[in-house]
Amino acid sequence: MFLALREMSRARVRFGLLICAVGLLVFLILTQQAIQGGLITGFVGALRQQSAPVLVYSVDGERTLQGSVIDPGLEAKIRGVGGVAEAGWVGQSTFTVRVDGGAESDAALIGYEHSGLGDPSRLSSGRRPVGPTEVVGSAADFTVGSRVRIVPSGPAGATSPVFTVVGLVKDAQIQVTPTLFVPWAGYEAAVKAANPDATTVLPSVIAARPTSGVSDTELVRRINAASPDADALTRSQAASDTPGVAQVQQSFQLIFLLYGLVVPLVTGLFFLIITFQKAAALTLLRAIGARSGALVRSLLVQVVLVVGGGIVIGIALFAPLTLIQLGAITIRFDPGAVLFWSVGLLVLGVASALVAARRVLAIDPLEATTGGGGL
Amino acid sequence: MTLALREMRRRPGRFAVATIILTLIAILLMFLGGLLDGLVASSTGAFRAQRADVLVYSGNSRNSLERSRIEPDVRHQVESVPGVTRVGGLGSVQLGGRVPGRGARDLVPTVLFGYELAPRGLPSTPPAAGMVYANDSLRAKNVEVGSTIRLGPARSAVTVVGFVSDTRYSGQGTLWGSLETWRQVLNANRPDARVRPGVVQALVVQGVSLGSAGLPERIDRATDGATKTLTITQAVNALPGVSQQRSVFNQIIGVTVVIAIVVVALFFALLTIERTALYGVLKAIGASSRTLFAGVVFQAVVVALIASLIGIVASLTLNALIPAGTIPFVATPARLLSSAAVLVVAAVVGCTFSLRRVLRVDPAAAIGGTP
Numbered sequence: 001m002f003l004a005l006r007e008m009s010r011a012r013v014r015f016g017l018l019i020c021a022v023g024l025l026v027f028l029i030l031t032q033q034a035i036q037g038g039l040i041t042g043f044v045g046a047l048r049q050q051s052a053p054v055l056v057y058s059v060d061g062e063r064t065l066q067g068s069v070i071d072p073g074l075e076a077k078i079r080g081v082g083g084v085a086e087a088g089w090v091g092q093s094t095f096t097v098r099v100d101g102g103a104e105s106d107a108a109l110i111g112y113e114h115s116g117l118g119d120p121s122r123l124s125s126g127r128r129p130v131g132p133t134e135v136v137g138s139a140a141d142f143t144v145g146s147r148v149r150i151v152p153s154g155p156a157g158a159t160s161p162v163f164t165v166v167g168l169v170k171d172a173q174i175q176v177t178p179t180l181f182v183p184w185a186g187y188e189a190a191v192k193a194a195n196p197d198a199t200t201v202l203p204s205v206i207a208a209r210p211t212s213g214v215s216d217t218e219l220v221r222r223i224n225a226a227s228p229d230a231d232a233l234t235r236s237q238a239a240s241d242t243p244g245v246a247q248v249q250q251s252f253q254l255i256f257l258l259y260g261l262v263v264p265l266v267t268g269l270f271f272l273i274i275t276f277q278k279a280a281a282l283t284l285l286r287a288i289g290a291r292s293g294a295l296v297r298s299l300l301v302q303v304v305l306v307v308g309g310g311i312v313i314g315i316a317l318f319a320p321l322t323l324i325q326l327g328a329i330t331i332r333f334d335p336g337a338v339l340f341w342s343v344g345l346l347v348l349g350v351a352s353a354l355v356a357a358r359r360v361l362a363i364d365p366l367e368a369t370t371g372g373g374g375l
Numbered sequence: 376m377t378l379a380l381r382e383m384r385r386r387p388g389r390f391a392v393a394t395i396i397l398t399l400i401a402i403l404l405m406f407l408g409g410l411l412d413g414l415v416a417s418s419t420g421a422f423r424a425q426r427a428d429v430l431v432y433s434g435n436s437r438n439s440l441e442r443s444r445i446e447p448d449v450r451h452q453v454e455s456v457p458g459v460t461r462v463g464g465l466g467s468v469q470l471g472g473r474v475p476g477r478g479a480r481d482l483v484p485t486v487l488f489g490y491e492l493a494p495r496g497l498p499s500t501p502p503a504a505g506m507v508y509a510n511d512s513l514r515a516k517n518v519e520v521g522s523t524i525r526l527g528p529a530r531s532a533v534t535v536v537g538f539v540s541d542t543r544y545s546g547q548g549t550l551w552g553s554l555e556t557w558r559q560v561l562n563a564n565r566p567d568a569r570v571r572p573g574v575v576q577a578l579v580v581q582g583v584s585l586g587s588a589g590l591p592e593r594i595d596r597a598t599d600g601a602t603k604t605l606t607i608t609q610a611v612n613a614l615p616g617v618s619q620q621r622s623v624f625n626q627i628i629g630v631t632v633v634i635a636i637v638v639v640a641l642f643f644a645l646l647t648i649e650r651t652a653l654y655g656v657l658k659a660i661g662a663s664s665r666t667l668f669a670g671v672v673f674q675a676v677v678v679a680l681i682a683s684l685i686g687i688v689a690s691l692t693l694n695a696l697i698p699a700g701t702i703p704f705v706a707t708p709a710r711l712l713s714s715a716a717v718l719v720v721a722a723v724v725g726c727t728f729s730l731r732r733v734l735r736v737d738p739a740a741a742i743g744g745t746p
């Protein structure tokens with residue numbers, strides 16, 4: 001321990017550079033982990049937060065809310081399936097809006113017919129809408145009391161609905177866009193203001209709740225069996241099966257794997273080289289009675305200090321990032337992910353130093369008397 | 376230089392681990408870059424293919440093709456702007472396509488474009504109603520010349536008469552037909568988005584700049600703000616997520632390059648410390664610091680080049696192995712070569728941290744002249 005610390009304090013630049021490299025790698029891993037989480041929450045958070053246990057898309061919608069349209073024929077088939085206790089319309093579209101008279105911006109509107117089927121399952125603040133001009137907004141983008149005007153198609157000054165945000169819900173964006181949950185009448189008015197040529201406003205999906213005794217997955221199976229044009233999904237399936245989510249996860253996993261390999265390799269290389277460099281001194285220490293175990297322990301203490309120091313620096317760089325909004329993505333400090341990577345990288349770092357430890361164990365003290373001492 | 380090369384030949388093991396780490400970093404750089412290129416290419420092809428100077432959206436559309444609506448009177452205003460030579464309508468609709476030979480639930484995501492001014496790779500006259508050209512990425516989905524694709528819940532039939540390359544949009548394969556075909560399909564399948572005859576989503580404009588005001592400014596002034604005109608590059612960057620993707624990926628790539636610099640600096644600093652005595656001897660027999668440091672730089676460049684070469688092979692292999700429609704990875708020569716160049720520069724920068732140590736080596740130490 002004493003030797004390990006003494007050596008580190010005497011070769012501060014060398015160890016400092018390694019700690020910085022590990023720290024940067026940890027920072028990158030944690031940041032990308034948070035970006036992945038924020039991106040997926042931004043893509044499908046609204047689906048996770050909405051209250052309907054089952055959502056029925058049209059097969060043509062390719063499991064995207066905006067791409068799906070349920071025509072009356074398909075709706076009738078869905079409502080007629082045994083086990084459907086309650087069903088209601090849910091629509092989604094993106095609009096140009098002005099919030100509190102400010103500049104034009106984007107907002108996704110999710111229109112729902114019945115409370116409990118498509119509206120947020122729980123609010124983080126405020127209350128639920130009681131009329132068609134009251135809405136619940138995504139907490140990252142709106143405040144209670146905000147007034148949101150749909151910018152109409154055609155000349156400026158044309159009439160269009162104005163919504164008041166009366167409640168907020170966390171992590172409830174869709175398509176990484178500020179999102180509003182609005183009663184159906186308000187949604188219909190918004191669609192017609194944005195496109196005066198719209199003849200009918202059909203739902204994007206049908207939200208359904210099973211009768212008592214029928215599970216969500218059983219209801220999904222029954223609905224899909226009832227019509228080849230229906231694509232029923234449970235709430236969690238609707239979120240995870242949204243196009244793009246799996247690709248984002250696969251891409252990030254590959255990136256994590258590569259970074260995860262770089263950390264132990266850099267650490268392992270460093271300690272292997274300095275073990276080579278210290279060969280003569282280590283041989284001398286062994287010759288004057290130092291045990292191999294003590295030398296290996298000294299090496300491992302340095303590894304833990306280096307990787308631990310890197311982890312602390314990485315977390316220190318990452319933490320302030322979680323206080324800001326990265327575009328439309330919320331970067332969150334997830335203690336579970338930080339702990340997972342900290343422990344994982346520490347274990348990998350120690351494992352990578354085992355090659356150097358093997359070299360230490362192989363030192364022959366006799367070499368000190370013959371002028372050797374190389375490894 | 377000969378000495379540096381000979382050392383690498385005789386003791387390759389000494390450089391192996393550094394090469395492995397730099398190879399991993401090279402693969403990371405190329406993978407991140409390829410992922411960015413793949414994402415951007417699959418989102419922007421339809422716009423990049425436009426043979427036009429500007430794209431005209433409606434003023435309140437926030438540069439979104441899906442939300443934009445250009446009425447016939449606005450089109451006339453644009454056509455009469457001095458310097459505008461050709462104007463064509465453009466419309467799009469995203470729909471699932473039923474392709475012959477695939478299951479009833481196995482739809483192919485497509486975007487049908489209606490056009491008047493032909494994008495690159497398409498004939499100047501749009502095909503007859505009901506006929507379309509397909510992006511060649513759809514070949515992997517069983518689409519062939521003569522295939523009839525049934526689009527959307529209304530099963531609107533369009534027949535493929537040919538293929539066109541690099542025109543993907545929003546990550547999906549595209550179909551290109553006349554405005555008439557687009558309008559029929561849109562109105563049949565999306566009653567909430569239907570358009571009247573003459574209405575299009577955007578205008579594709581060819582023209583020339585006159586005087587100080589550019590074409591976009593003159594168009595928007597002529598329509599009194601009813602339009603928002605962008606150059607093709609601006610329109611590509613305004614597509615949802617494109618600039619954000621570029622920014623995030625470039626930042627990650629930047630930090631990865633910094634890590635490469637630190638790794639090289641660390642490795643060559645350790646190597647230089649190890650060789651201090653040897654450098655003392657070499658200096659004592661007349662080698663200059665410049666020669667010795669050139670040897671260090673040469674070794675760093677060789678290590679970086681080997682790592683880059685392996686990285687390029689790995690990226691090309693990955694590109695060939697990744698199934699279509701999963702990870703949007705594209706290995707382009709430009710990206711691979713630029714990543715290799717960045718890595719070589721990072722290696723040179725990294726090893727310059729050893730310069731001070733090389734300069735400080737005292738030849739007298741080699742002959743016992745220092746305590």
